[in-house]
Amino acid sequence: MNKANTVPADLNRSLAHLADVVDQRRDAFKAGQADPKTSYTALLFSKGDDGILKKIGEEATEAVMAAKDARHANLAPEQQKLLVGEMADLWFHCLIALSQFGLRPEDVVGELERRLGTSGIEEKAARKANGND
Numbered sequence: 717m718n719k720a721n722t723v724p725a726d727l728n729r730s731l732a733h734l735a736d737v738v739d740q741r742r743d744a745f746k747a748g749q750a751d752p753k754t755s756y757t758a759l760l761f762s763k764g765d766d767g768i769l770k771k772i773g774e775e776a777t778e779a780v781m782a783a784k785d786a787r788h789a790n791l792a793p794e795q796q797k798l799l800v801g802e803m804a805d806l807w808f809h810c811l812i813a814l815s816q817f818g819l820r821p822e823d824v825v826g827e828l829e830r831r832l833g834t835s836g837i838e839e840k841a842a843r844k845a846n847g848n849d
């Protein structure tokens with residue numbers, strides 16, 4: 717996995733492009749211009765907060781199960797491919813949730829970039845010291 721032909725030239729741009737599609741579907745659904753019968757994204761938005769969040773739980777569980785299967789199969793390529801598919805489903809449904817709450821993948825990537833270089837151990841210790849944990 718992770719060979720050149722499977723890695724987008726620009727991960728941020730790919731995520732932003734997909735988020736644009738999702739946001740357009742969200743707005744079209746609200747305007748009555750996207751049909752849940754023909755658009756899976758519109759179908760998710762028709763389910764509201766609870767339906768969207770429930771789907772994230774389902775997809776996360778499916779990703780965990782695929783990871784367990786991949787480990788059991790000694791990371792055989794076919795199982796790795798299934799795991800990538802489940803992770804892609806999970807990321808996609810997270811993009812739907814971000815859109816539902818008026819957020820963008822750029823917000824998440826920005827937060828991850830902000831954290832770059834800060835050890836999670838140090839960050840947690842600082843939170844505890846500040847009484848925020």
Ligand SMILES: N=c1c2ncn([C@@H]3O[C@H](COP(=O)(O)OP(=O)(O)OP(=O)(O)O)[C@@H](O)[C@H]3O)c2ncn1[C@@H]1O[C@H](COP(=O)(O)O)[C@@H](O)[C@H]1O
Pocket residue numbers: 734737741754755756757758774804805808
């Ligand atoms: N990236 C995705 C994408 N990834 C996953 N999925 C869908 O997410 C669903 C995953 O659900 P499950 O694994 O639970 O399987 P399921 O049986 O279909 O779902 P349930 O019946 O269990 O609810 C599948 O129906 C996939 O087709 C996606 N659907 C859409 N997109 C993107 O969104 C764009 C707009 O899609 P539409 O709104 O459908 O036109 C597309 O062009 C794609 O770029």
